[in-house]
Amino acid sequence: MPLNRNVLVVGGAGYIGSHTVLALQEAGFNPVVYDNFSSGHRDAVFSDHVVEGELSDHARLSRAMTDHQIGSVVHFAALIEAGQSVIEPLLFYRNNVASTVSLLEAMQAAGVDRLVFSSTAAVYGNQADTGLLHEGLPVQPINPYGQTKAAVEAMLKDTAAASGLKAIALRYFNASGADARARTGERHDPETHLIPLVLQTAAGERDQITVFGTDYPTEDGTCIRDYIHVTDLARGHVAALEKLLSTDEEAGAFTPINLGTGQGYSVSQVIETARRVTNRSFTVVESDRRPGDPSALVSDPSRAHAVLGWRAEHSSLENIITDAWNFMNRGIG
Structure with missing residues (x-):
């Protein structure tokens, strides 16, 4: 039976999401962008299939998965500014954590059990004295942004243990650069990088x-x-998705993986x-x-x-x- 290569890219109009849509297409996937355009850009949508909506809109999200016969999800949608998270932690927990609960529930309802999650090296907190940061280190973030990413990772691990969910959390280091053909690049407002x-x-x-x-x-x-080119990050998402789709085991699994140099x-x-x-x-x-x-x-x-x-x-x-x-x-x- 051929693999289902229809992918829902949540936050696919954002910086890393838009590059990943391009990489998915080059790898033979069929990406469907789901975005509320609160920080993404309409001119950075590189798919013919776009659904505008909130992750909290469970009905719309479920319908998008069913209508487009989605087989897997790549999840980028999140607030990312660590300083803002200290000032407005509840905003970050609602947007980054509660919305992911909605996404996982919609996935379960649609029978979708493969997920690549956009995580961050911020889950490690301040462990500079340990040398190179590896996945075996304790998760101990120092701000609400990192806490929300760590909370989602914990949720994915627990959900995988209780169901057939297969998830990879990609812990980015410093995403940077732009598409070599200048089709898309970094446009945050405000810019902090x-x-x-x-x-x-x-x-x-x-x-x-x-x-x-x-x-x-x-x-x-x-x-x-550790600065990593966004094109390499995009390739990492494709590799993670290929890995998830290559397993036919029924048991769930959760794996955190660093993407850095x-x-x-x-x-x-x-x-x-x-x-x-x-x-x-x-x-x-x-x-x-x-x-x-x-x-x-x-x-x-x-x-x-x-x-x-x-x-x-x-x-x-x-x-x-x-x-x-x-x-x-x-x-x-």
């Missing part, structure tokens, strides 16, 4: 870029992070690479450390290699920044 902020400064859209802390125990004194770059390295790629000079201001910022967060990606056969292939810092800059300047010149 380092690379687009640096590039906006290079483009003259910001007066300066602020470096928070230059006295960390790193080679140049600035924080180190195992290579860290400092804030200063990001800024210097941006200067070189853009050939622009811009103002950098040094400030005090931000509370809770660990000196280094770098993934151990070995489980992704072993389980999914996946490796980051596009994630050199220069390539990430070049693609992000080209997307920012698309249609100009």
